[in-house]
Amino acid sequence: MFSANRSEENIKRNLRKIKTRDFFKKLWANKMARTGIIIVCFFILMAIIGPILMPFKTTDIATTRDLVFNKPSAEHWLGTDNNGRDVLAYLVNGAKASLMVGIIATLISMCVGTIIGITAGYSGGWVDNLLMRVTDFFMVLPWLPFCMVLAAILGTSVWNIILVIGITGWTGTARVIRAQTLSVKEQQYVERTLSLGAGKIHIMLKHILPNVFPLVFSESILIISSSILTETALAFLGLGDPTNPSWGTMLNDAYSTGAMTNGAWWYFITPGVCVILVALGFTLMGYAFDEILNPKLQKK
Amino acid sequence: MGKRVLKRFLSALGTSFFVIIFNFFLFRILPGDLTTVIARSNTSPEVKQRLIEASGLDKPLMTQFGIYIKQLLHGDLGSAFYMYDNSSSVLEVIVGRIPNTVILLLTAEIIAIIIGMIIGTICAHKRATPLDTGLLSGSLVLYSMPTFWFAMLLIFIFCVNLRLFPTGGIYTAGTAYHGWMLIKDYLKHMALPSLCMGFAMVGCYAVTMRSTMIGILTEDYIQTARAKGFSTRYILLKHAIPNAMLPMATIIAMNIAFILGGAIQLETLFSWKGLGQLMYLALDKRDFPMLQGCFLISTLAVILANFIMDILYGFIDPRVKE
Numbered sequence: 266m267f268s269a270n271r272s273e274e275n276i277k278r279n280l281r282k283i284k285t286r287d288f289f290k291k292l293w294a295n296k297m298a299r300t301g302i303i304i305v306c307f308f309i310l311m312a313i314i315g316p317i318l319m320p321f322k323t324t325d326i327a328t329t330r331d332l333v334f335n336k337p338s339a340e341h342w343l344g345t346d347n348n349g350r351d352v353l354a355y356l357v358n359g360a361k362a363s364l365m366v367g368i369i370a371t372l373i374s375m376c377v378g379t380i381i382g383i384t385a386g387y388s389g390g391w392v393d394n395l396l397m398r399v400t401d402f403f404m405v406l407p408w409l410p411f412c413m414v415l416a417a418i419l420g421t422s423v424w425n426i427i428l429v430i431g432i433t434g435w436t437g438t439a440r441v442i443r444a445q446t447l448s449v450k451e452q453q454y455v456e457r458t459l460s461l462g463a464g465k466i467h468i469m470l471k472h473i474l475p476n477v478f479p480l481v482f483s484e485s486i487l488i489i490s491s492s493i494l495t496e497t498a499l500a501f502l503g504l505g506d507p508t509n510p511s512w513g514t515m516l517n518d519a520y521s522t523g524a525m526t527n528g529a530w531w532y533f534i535t536p537g538v539c540v541i542l543v544a545l546g547f548t549l550m551g552y553a554f555d556e557i558l559n560p561k562l563q564k565k
Numbered sequence: 566m567g568k569r570v571l572k573r574f575l576s577a578l579g580t581s582f583f584v585i586i587f588n589f590f591l592f593r594i595l596p597g598d599l600t601t602v603i604a605r606s607n608t609s610p611e612v613k614q615r616l617i618e619a620s621g622l623d624k625p626l627m628t629q630f631g632i633y634i635k636q637l638l639h640g641d642l643g644s645a646f647y648m649y650d651n652s653s654s655v656l657e658v659i660v661g662r663i664p665n666t667v668i669l670l671l672t673a674e675i676i677a678i679i680i681g682m683i684i685g686t687i688c689a690h691k692r693a694t695p696l697d698t699g700l701l702s703g704s705l706v707l708y709s710m711p712t713f714w715f716a717m718l719l720i721f722i723f724c725v726n727l728r729l730f731p732t733g734g735i736y737t738a739g740t741a742y743h744g745w746m747l748i749k750d751y752l753k754h755m756a757l758p759s760l761c762m763g764f765a766m767v768g769c770y771a772v773t774m775r776s777t778m779i780g781i782l783t784e785d786y787i788q789t790a791r792a793k794g795f796s797t798r799y800i801l802l803k804h805a806i807p808n809a810m811l812p813m814a815t816i817i818a819m820n821i822a823f824i825l826g827g828a829i830q831l832e833t834l835f836s837w838k839g840l841g842q843l844m845y846l847a848l849d850k851r852d853f854p855m856l857q858g859c860f861l862i863s864t865l866a867v868i869l870a871n872f873i874m875d876i877l878y879g880f881i882d883p884r885v886k887e
Binding site for chain 2: 503
């Protein structure tokens with residue numbers, strides 16, 4: 266009995282492995298996904314290795330005037346800023362904060378959205394009603410003003426910014442997950458498990474969650490790009506963490522020190538291009554995941 | 566129809582009520598509330614005392630809430646901490662700035678909807694050609710672009726280098742234009758921000774329009790129309806686009822809460838004297854009554870806009886009647 270169980274589990278595990286390998290094969294074959302993955306991996310590497318290769322301190326200020334707003338040259342590939350700091354080093358070091366905020370904030374909104382979506386969809390009745398009212402309420406709140414107010418009240422450390430973006434970005438996920446839960450709930454096997462005496466929590470965790478997870482995944486990847494954009498906007502408006510400069514902080518610096526009027530295009534164009542590339546990378550990945558994981562889209 | 570409108574109206578009213586309560590407690594309960602902010606600010610003890618008394622922060626919370634509701638019913642949002650000789654009525658300042666924001670956002674929204682629908686239709690019609698790929702990638706780039714960065718780029722190109730447009734403001738300083746000249750001057754200042762805002766939104770509309778149109782173009786009635794021998798132009802204009810309006814209306818309604826975010830970034834960059842710039846200035850000075858007022862008014866505006874969209878929806882889609 267025991268060994269039979271073991272081998273059954275082995276087969277299951279193997280099946281899962283094949284499925285996963287199949288998934289990655291499909292992913293790599295998809296042009297959009299491949300482009301997205303390459304872009305995102307490049308920037309993640311940049312965030313990890315970059316600071317080691319090009320150390321950077323926001324407090325490093327040039328002592329001579331000839332270092333101010335230097336054009337790109339062999340010595341400074343992307344020129345220098347108003348304080349004579351190397352723009353490339355600033356850029357490489359800004360990747361960490363931007364990516365970190367985007368990814369962790371998305372994890373928070375993913376958890377909140379999934380919990381609310383599954384609970385609402387599975388419970389139905391007044392719980393569903395109440396939770397959806399709350400979701401509607403958060404959807405109506407204008408996103409950036411709300412983030413600004415929250416960040417201004419809580420203070421602008423990196424963790425507060427993550428929290429602010431995380432707790433404002435879950436509404437879409439909650440709605441999508443609720444709709445999916447409603448359809449999974451109607452499947453016969455859920456009813457069977459229920460009649461076997463399984464508890465609510467057990468069904469939600471063991472049967473509904475695995476079924477809505479692919480959706481959660483592709484939805485979350487799309488949210489990462491909007492989280493990164495939100496962080497950039499908040500930092501630009503002066504709500505960035507000064508000790509953890511991101512690309513948004515960099516753009517704020519460039520704007521407030523007059524990079525535009527001084528013709529220092531290298532200073533403000535580069536961080537923007539990085540933000541676009543990263544956001545685009547995640548968006549492409551999200552769309553591709555959706556295409557692969559969503560059976561409805563496959564049929565078309 | 567009347568019943569539906571009433572239902573929607575009551576729902577909007579309910580949400581507004583929650584927003585009003587939320588707006589009060591948001592600024593009073595969280596760590597870093599008004600009292601802490603005032604204590605932290607580097608003004609003299611006399612000013613701090615005045616601010617605390619003026620905001621009624623020395624009274625118990627529920628009394629404060631009572632005062633807040635009572636003032637609100639009288640259309641009073643309190644007075645500013647520091648901005649505008651530190652005792653201006655918040656509501657007056659906000660109301661004075663609303664027209665500028667509404668004009669800017671409406672123009673931008675119309676630009677975005679028209680261009681987005683054209684791009685989306687072309688993409689769907691020429692699906693899987695280089696033209697489609699090019700336009701789609703362009704839309705995705707626009708979609709992933711920080712709005713304020715696009716504005717910086719445009720200012721750099723058109724204002725600093727080409728000197729085609731003024732860099733900011735609403736009117737040219739030091740002029741006293743009248744009539745037509747005044748309008749011309751206003752429009753000249755508005756051109757760049759509204760185009761910028763419009764293009765920032767195009768991506769979202771184009772992508773939605775494209776996927777909707779692709780779905781519609783495979784429907785049977787389109788095949789029938791083709792079989793009847795109608796021209797492609799006629800089929801697109803008379804059969805496909807009207808049916809794509811519905812998902813577009815949904816996306817436009819969903820976007821309302823987002824465009825205010827774009828307005829804050831753009832108005833700040835172009836020094837456009839609207840609600841968004843006011844909010845930025847209030848944030849910058851940590852003028853909380855002003856910030857609170859802006860937040861309340863902009864949220865209520867979103868609720869109102871959603872309500873209007875809901876009603877319009879009933880006209881676009883005859884199936885929504887109940």
